[in-house]
Amino acid sequence: MSTTPASPQTGTDLVKRGMAEQLKGGVIMDVVNAEQAKIAEDAGAVAVMALERVPADIRKDGGVARMSDPDMIDGIIGAVSIPVMAKARIGHFAEAQVLQSLGVDYIDESEVLTPADESNHINKWKFTTPFVCGATNLGEALRRITEGAAMIRSKGEAGTGNVVEATRHMRTILKDIKQLSVLDEDELFVAAKNLQAPYALVKEVAEAGKLPVVLFTAGGIATPADASMMMQLGAEGVFVGSGIFKSGDPAKRAKAIVDATLHFDDPDVIAKVSRGLGEAMVGINIDTLPAEQRYAGRGW
C-alpha cells in the first residue's frame, strides 16, 4: 500500500453507469424553463431534461433544432436539486463539450434534435459527463454502448403522444436480448455480425440476459397507463417529453405518472391516479407522419 492515498477518480465507467442505476424506477421529465423544472421536482421526478422546445413544438415549428441556450440550462440547474440532463445533436461533440462545461449531470445525444453528423455519433468515452442515447433495437443499443453511452432509452416517436413506437422498440430490444440468451457460443459470432456490434459485448449481454447499462423507455408516453405498460414490458424507468406540459393539468399528470411508474403492476393504483387528470396531449397517429418527420430513423 502506498502512503499517499490515490486521488479520487472521476468520470469512470462505474460512476457513469452507476448514476443511471440511481435513476431506476423513476420518471425523467422534459422541461423548458425553471418554473416547469420546479413542477417536475415537486411531482417527484428523478431528473429533468432541459430543452428549448418540447418535441411536440419542434414538430410544429419545424426548422433546425439545436442544443438549448446556456442561460436557460443554468436557470434550470439553479432552480432544482435533482439531476439535470440536456440534449445535444447526434454527432455534435462541440455541443456536448458545452453541456459538460455547464455541469449538466447527463447528456442525451438525441434524435429529437436535428442530427449534426450523418455518419458518426459522438465519441462519448472522451467525456466526464455520462451520456444516454436512443435505440430502436439491440444492435443500435450496443453500438451506442460501444461509443461510450452509459444509459440507453428506447427511441419511440417523440412529440406524438402515441406510445406505439416506444412499445415496438422496447419489445424489439428485449426480444433481441432473449434470442441471444438461447444461442450457443458458436452462434454468437454470427449474432454479433448480424447485430453489427462487437462480439465481446454481444457475449456479455447473452450471458447476463440484460444490457450492461440501464434501459429506460421514451417517445410517446402520455398517460399513467402508458408508463405502467412500459414498465411491465421491462423498462427500468420512463422519460416523458411533451406528454406532461402539453396536457391540461401538468402538475397533477406529472405526479400521476410518477406514482404509476412506482406501482406499475398494481392496476388499482393506476386507476386511482388516472382520474381527473384533465386533457391529455392530443397526439398524432404515426401512420399519418411522413417519413422525413419521423425522428426514430435518425441515428443508426
Place this chain on the structure above:
Amino acid sequence: MSTTPIIGVLALQGDVREHAIALAELDAIARPVRKVEEFAELDALVIPGGESTTMSKLAVSFGLFPALRERVADGMPVYGSCAGMIMLADKILDGREDQETVGGIDMIVRRNAFGRQNDSFEADVPFAGPAGGDPIHGVFIRAPWVESVGAEVEVLARLTAEPYADRIVAVRQGNLLATSFHPELTPDRRVHAYFVDMVRATL
C-alpha cells in the same frame, strides 16, 4: 445460523436490484417492499441509493413514514446507502425545505456534498470494525457526506484522499448503518456482510 433473516429493500426508486443481489449472496432473503403491509414480516430493511427527494415524496404519498419511524424506534436494523443515508439522518442540509426523512441517526448530512455528476468519483475508503482490513473501494455518485455526528454515533469510515480527507462517509448508531457510497455497485460484499451480521445479532 439457524434462522435466515428476511431483509426488505425499500423499492420506491433506485438501485434496489443491486442491494437484493448482494443480500441474497450473503444467504439473507431479500424482499423488495413498497407498501406498509409488507413491512410487518421484515427482520431488517435496506434503503437503497436513488434520488432522495423522489424517495421522500413517494414515501409521503403512500404513507410510509409513520411505519418506517415506528420500526426504527423498535430497533429494527436499517442500512442506507447514499440516498438511504439521507433518509436515516435526523437533519439534512441542501435538501428541499419540505424534504422529510425517517431519521434515527443523530447526524447532519449534506446532500450532493461532493458536487454534481461530473464530480462523482471512486476512491478507497478505510472501513473500521469487522469489515476492516483492506480499504473498501467506494463509489460516490452525487453523494452526501456527514457534516457532524452526535455522541452516540460511531464513525466507521472517513475519506483519506484529498481534497476530501477526513470527510465522514460511513456511520453506525445502534442498529442503524449508513454509507455515502454504494457498496451494492461493486463485488466486494464486506459492508453488506457487516450489516447482515448486525441483523443476525438481533434474531
